[in-house]
Amino acid sequence: MIMKRILFILIVMAAFFTTEAQARRIPVGEHQKITKVATLPEEYETNDGLHVDLGCMYTVFEIAYIPVWTVDKGEIVCFTEQDKGSYYVIDPETLSSIKADLKIDDLNSLIHIPFWDAYGGKLVVILIILLIIIYRKGKKRMKREEQAQNAESAES
Secondary structure, eight states: OHHHHHHHHHHHHHHHSOOOOOOOOOOEEEEEEEEEEEOOOTTOBOTTSOBOEEEEEEEEEEETTEEEEESSOOEEEEEOSSOTTOEEOOOHHHHHHHHHHHTOSOGGGGOOOOHIIIIIHHHHHHHHHHHHHHHHHHHHHHHHHHHHHHHHHHHO
């Protein structure tokens, strides 16, 4: 009786207090990301006069913004802070001047993928799978205990 009353109240509340729901698809797929690895001197800028920095561009496969795995290991590109969506491939001449300005022999040594994108998503996925397994085992154990109690009470 109490459950019916609670269910009735919930249905009435849902009918009177609903708002328009805007369903959005869960993003799934490969996404390119750029992380800043070095600040270049002020003389490095685009044709529009925007300052560029060095970044590591890499691709991750994401499910609901959780990076499940890294598709490629990344490459060094130039990008602007103002327009994160665009990047510039470095030509060999600019590459040698950047190496000289930063005093670095190998720019590939700057490639670094953040922990969350490299490992964080994998840990979350493993944790979710473990929680599902634990939940199902607990449910089976409770069912066995209930059956044992029913069999025990039927015998007495």
